[in-house]
Amino acid sequence: MKRYAIAYALAAGMLLAPLAAGQDPGTEELKLKLPKPMFIGTPTNIKSANLEVITGKPRGPFFVPAGTRLLSLERPVRSSDMQPVIGELDMVVDGEKEGGDGYFVELGPGKQWVQIDLGASHALHAILAWHYHTQARVYRDVIVQVSDDKDFLKGVTTVFNNDHDNTSGLGIGRDKEYVEVAEGRLFDPRGARARYVRLCSSGSTANDLNHYVEVEVYGTPVK
Numbered sequence: 001m002k003r004y005a006i007a008y009a010l011a012a013g014m015l016l017a018p019l020a021a022g023q024d025p026g027t028e029e030l031k032l033k034l035p036k037p038m039f040i041g042t043p044t045n046i047k048s049a050n051l052e053v054i055t056g057k058p059r060g061p062f063f064v065p066a067g068t069r070l071l072s073l074e075r076p077v078r079s080s081d082m083q084p085v086i087g088e089l090d091m092v093v094d095g096e097k098e099g100g101d102g103y104f105v106e107l108g109p110g111k112q113w114v115q116i117d118l119g120a121s122h123a124l125h126a127i128l129a130w131h132y133h134t135q136a137r138v139y140r141d142v143i144v145q146v147s148d149d150k151d152f153l154k155g156v157t158t159v160f161n162n163d164h165d166n167t168s169g170l171g172i173g174r175d176k177e178y179v180e181v182a183e184g185r186l187f188d189p190r191g192a193r194a195r196y197v198r199l200c201s202s203g204s205t206a207n208d209l210n211h212y213v214e215v216e217v218y219g220t221p222v223k
């Protein structure tokens with residue numbers, strides 16, 4: 001076999017590699033390590049004004065550009081509450097996602113945020129958050145923003161906002177509230193470029209405190 005023939009065969013083989021439904025060429029499925037579910041079944045007793053329809057179905061595959069990797073592991077974390085009620089801020093990015101006591105950081109009452117510094121601007125392709133998944137609850141006013149400005153004063157892209165009545169003052173959100181589950185919530189930043197990722201919340205259906213088990217940010221370097 002001549003060299004160009006081998007090259008042709010390799011190229012053909014790559015083109016013939018099976019693509020999953022809904023997958024674009026040049027993408028791959030985002031592989032996640034998910035924690036054990038802490039409750040079974042579909043919660044029916046949660047009342048909230050802006051709640052999405054609960055299906056109880058798993059998320060299904062999510063595709064990201066080839067070469068996407070986890071950027072947030074053990075990166076520096078800042079917060080509006082630098083002295084958490086329970087736990088430490090570095091628990092947000094320590095890779096531990098299990099439910100239960102000892103795995104979450106608890107921030108003070110009302111509106112609070114955590115912010116992860118990725119060290120450099122990246123093209124972001126997935127942001128996952130686990131607030132608390134030991135019991136079914138809905139966190140209020142969940143807003144996910146990214147920016148190259150550590151103070152989020154300029155160049156801010158809002159990835160998700162379910163503050164439908166603008167209690168946070170960051171603008172009316174069009175997204176729905178959701179019930180926390182073990183697979184976490186995936187937010188799609190659609191390639192937005194940023195160094196910093198900030199997540200806001202304002203208590204939950206359980207109490208007025210704010211919790212994070214883990215946040216994961218996936219992306220690719222900016223060339």
Ligand SMILES: [Ca+2]
Pocket residue numbers: 091092093094095096097103213214215
């Ligand atoms: Ca953790």
Ligand SMILES: [Ca+2]
Pocket residue numbers: 140141162163164165166167168
């Ligand atoms: Ca609100």
